[in-house]
Amino acid sequence: MTDKQNYGADIVVESLTNHGVELIFGIPGAKIDRLFETLEHPKDGQRAPKLIVTRHEQNAAFMAQAVSRITGKTGAVMATSGPGVGNLVTGLMTANAEGDSVIAIGGQVPRKDLYRLTHQSTPSAQLFAPITRYSVEIQDPNNISEILSNAFAAAHGPKPGAAFVSLPQDVDDDAVSADTKALPVVPAAHLGVASDADLTTLAARIKNAKLPVFLVGMRGSDDKTVAALHDLLHAIPFPVVETFQGSGVISRELEDQSFFGRIGLFRNQTGDKILQQSDLVITLGYDAIEYEPRNWNKEANLNIVALDTAAAQIDNHFLPEMQLVGDLSLTLQALQAKLVGYTLPSDTLTKLADFKQQLLAADEPNHIPSDPKLSHPLAIIKAIQEHVTDDMTVSLDIGSHYIWMARHFRSYVPRHFLISNGMQTLGVGLPWAMTAAMLRPNAKSVSVSGDGGFFFSAQELETAVRLNLDTVSIVWNDNSRYNMVEFQEEMKYNKSAGVQFGPIDLVKYAESFGATGFRVETPDQLTAVLDQAFATKGPVVVDIPVDYSHNVELGSQLIGSQMG
Numbered sequence: 301m302t303d304k305q306n307y308g309a310d311i312v313v314e315s316l317t318n319h320g321v322e323l324i325f326g327i328p329g330a331k332i333d334r335l336f337e338t339l340e341h342p343k344d345g346q347r348a349p350k351l352i353v354t355r356h357e358q359n360a361a362f363m364a365q366a367v368s369r370i371t372g373k374t375g376a377v378m379a380t381s382g383p384g385v386g387n388l389v390t391g392l393m394t395a396n397a398e399g400d401s402v403i404a405i406g407g408q409v410p411r412k413d414l415y416r417l418t419h420q421s422t423p424s425a426q427l428f429a430p431i432t433r434y435s436v437e438i439q440d441p442n443n444i445s446e447i448l449s450n451a452f453a454a455a456h457g458p459k460p461g462a463a464f465v466s467l468p469q470d471v472d473d474d475a476v477s478a479d480t481k482a483l484p485v486v487p488a489a490h491l492g493v494a495s496d497a498d499l500t501t502l503a504a505r506i507k508n509a510k511l512p513v514f515l516v517g518m519r520g521s522d523d524k525t526v527a528a529l530h531d532l533l534h535a536i537p538f539p540v541v542e543t544f545q546g547s548g549v550i551s552r553e554l555e556d557q558s559f560f561g562r563i564g565l566f567r568n569q570t571g572d573k574i575l576q577q578s579d580l581v582i583t584l585g586y587d588a589i590e591y592e593p594r595n596w597n598k599e600a601n602l603n604i605v606a607l608d609t610a611a612a613q614i615d616n617h618f619l620p621e622m623q624l625v626g627d628l629s630l631t632l633q634a635l636q637a638k639l640v641g642y643t644l645p646s647d648t649l650t651k652l653a654d655f656k657q658q659l660l661a662a663d664e665p666n667h668i669p670s671d672p673k674l675s676h677p678l679a680i681i682k683a684i685q686e687h688v689t690d691d692m693t694v695s696l697d698i699g700s701h702y703i704w705m706a707r708h709f710r711s712y713v714p715r716h717f718l719i720s721n722g723m724q725t726l727g728v729g730l731p732w733a734m735t736a737a738m739l740r741p742n743a744k745s746v747s748v749s750g751d752g753g754f755f756f757s758a759q760e761l762e763t764a765v766r767l768n769l770d771t772v773s774i775v776w777n778d779n780s781r782y783n784m785v786e787f788q789e790e791m792k793y794n795k796s797a798g799v800q801f802g803p804i805d806l807v808k809y810a811e812s813f814g815a816t817g818f819r820v821e822t823p824d825q826l827t828a829v830l831d832q833a834f835a836t837k838g839p840v841v842v843d844i845p846v847d848y849s850h851n852v853e854l855g856s857q858l859i860g861s862q863m864g
Contacts, residue, residue: 304343305565308441308474309334312405312467314482315448317347321403323367323469323738324349324362325360329380331420331469332407336378349376352738352767355759357384359731361391362757366735368400369718370693372522374456375400380407381469382420385427388464390725393431397589398517398545398722401455403448403463404428408437410470411783412414415744416724425783428464433457445482456488458610459519459587463801465812474735487557494624494631502582502605502622503638509580509649513560514538515596518545519609520585520628521714528632529584533558535636535645539652541816542770543590544721552714555712556667560652562706564591564721567859569707570659572596577651579603583620585628589722598859609666663708666744667850674847675823676775684748684774685709687834691743693718693736697729699750701846703854727756730773734760737769744770744834750784751777755804761813764839771839775806776846787851810841819843 328336364375385406428435434454439714451463538559544564561571606620665678711717733747786799
C-alpha cells in the first residue's frame with residue numbers, strides 16, 4: 301500500500317492494535333473495504349492484526365468469541381453493511397449471553413444515506429443494542445478511537461459480552477491528519493477483595509454447614525480464579541459441581557476428592573442431587589443463563605451465597621443470602637485464610653463417597669446397541685477421552701452429543717472444553733476448534749458435532765484447509781436427524797416433527813475441500829480410526845454412526861420437574 305495519507309481505517313487499525321487484538325475475522329464488502337485494505341496491506345511500519353477471511357460472517361463471529369473464551373482477551377470481527385452485519389447477529393448474541401468479550405465492526409452506508417431507502421442501508425446500531433453491552437455508530441472520524449475504546453471497555457467489563465460499532469463508509473474513507481493518533485489503552489479498573497466482614501460471616505457459615513458445595517460457572521474459570529480455587533481445595537476437599545461452561549476447573553490431581561459432575565440440562569445428575577441436599581451452596585462466577593436456578597433450585601429452598609464479579613440477577617429461585625462481589629481469586633484467598641484448621645465433618649465425607657460412586661457408575665455403558673453397526677455415545681466418549689490430552693482443546697457443538705459429552709467427558713484444564721450452554725447455538729463447534737488451533741498450534745484441536753450442527757458451519761473447512769489448521773472434527777451421525785429436538789418432542793408428544801433432513805457423505809464432503817475424511821463402519825473400529833485421525837496432519841473429519849436409541853433416558857428420572 302503506497303498511499304501515505306491516513307484515513308479513518310488507519311485509526312481503526314491502530315485502535316485495535318493498541319487494545320491487543322492479534323486476529324480479526326470477517327468478510328469484506330464495498331462499505332468497509334478500506335479497512336480490509338489497511339489490514340491486508342499495512343503501510344511500512346504500521347502494525348495490524350492478522351486478517352482471517354472466513355466463508356460466513358456468523359462463523360467469523362464464533363471465531364472471535366472463541367478468542368475470548370480461550371484467552372480471556374477481546375475477540376474481534378468485522379463485516380460489511382446490510383446482510384453482512386445481519387449475519388453477525390447470532391454470533392454476537394451468543395457471545396453476549398455467554399459472557400465472552402467480542403467487539404464487532406460493521407460497515408455502513410455513507411452518513412448522507414443513513415435515513416434513505418438506499419442499497420444496504422440498515423439501522424445496525426439499533427439492531428444490536430438489545431443483544432450487546434454497547435452499540436453505537438461513529439459519526440465523525442475524530443471520534444473513532446474514543447468510541448472503540450469505550451466499546452472495548454464495555455465488552456471487557458465485570459460481566460464480559462459483545463460490543464458493536466457501526467462504521468459508515470465515508471468515516472472509514474475520511475482523510476485524517478498525520479498527527480491524528482489512536483488513543484492509548486486506559487487501564488481497566490481492578491476489583492479488590494470482597495468485604496472482610498462478609499468473608500468472616502461466610503467462613504462461619506461454612507464451618508456450621510453439614511454439606512457445603514461450590515457451584516462454579518464460566519466467570520469462575522479464568523486462570524487466577526482457578527489457581528486460587530485449587531489452593532483452597534488442596535487445603536479443604538470441598539465438593540465442586542461445574543456448570544457446562546465452567547468445565548475443566550477441577551484438575552486431575554483434585555478430581556477424586558472434589559469433582560462431583562456438571563449440571564446444565566435436565567435435573568437428574570449427581571451434581572443436581574448434591575446441590576439438592578446441600579445446606580450451603582456457594583456459587584462462584586455463576587450466571588443464571590448457564591443453567592436456570594428454577595431447575596437446580598426448583599423448590600427455592602437452598603441457602604445460597606454468591607461470589608462473583610458483579611451483582612446477581614435476582615429471581616424467584618435465586619435469592620442469595622449474601623453477595624460477595626470482587627476479584628474472585630483474591631476473595632478465595634481471603635476465604636481460605638479464614639478457614640485455617642477447618643476440616644469437613646466425617647459424615648459429610650461419607651456422604652460424598654456415596655455421591656462419587658453414583659457419578660462413576662453413570663459413566664459405565666450398560667446398553668445393548670440397537671444396531672451392531674452403531675456406536676453407543678459412552679463408547680464414543682471413552683474413545684475420544686483416550687485420544688485427547690490435557691493440552692488439546694475440545695469444542696462442543698449443540699445436539700444430543702452435547703448432552704452426553706457435557707455429562708461424561710472429563711476435562712482437567714479450564715477453557716479447554718468449550719460449550720455453548722447459554723444460547724445452545726448450533727454450528728459453534730468447528731469455528732471454535734479452528735480458533736483454538738490458531739491460538740494453541742502445538743496441540744490438536746478437536747470439535748465434536750452432530751451431523752445437523754456440523755453443516756451449519758461446515759463451509760469453514762475450506763478456511764481450515766487454507767490455513768492448514770490441525771483440527772479433528774468428530775461428527776456423530778444419527779442418520780440425518782435433528783435428534784436433540786426429536787427425542788425431546790417424543791418425550792412430550794410421543795412423536796416428532798420437522799427433524800428429518802437429507803444425508804450427505806461426510807467423507808466425500810471433507811475430501812472435496814482438501815481435508816481428510818474417515819468413517820467408523822463398526823464400533824470395533826473406533827479406536828483404530830481415531831488413531832488415524834489424530835495422527836493425520838491438517839483438517840480431518842471423522843464420521844461416526846451413533847446409536848441414540850437410549851436418548852430418552854437423558855431426560856428421565858428428573859428430581860421433581862425441570863419446568864418451573
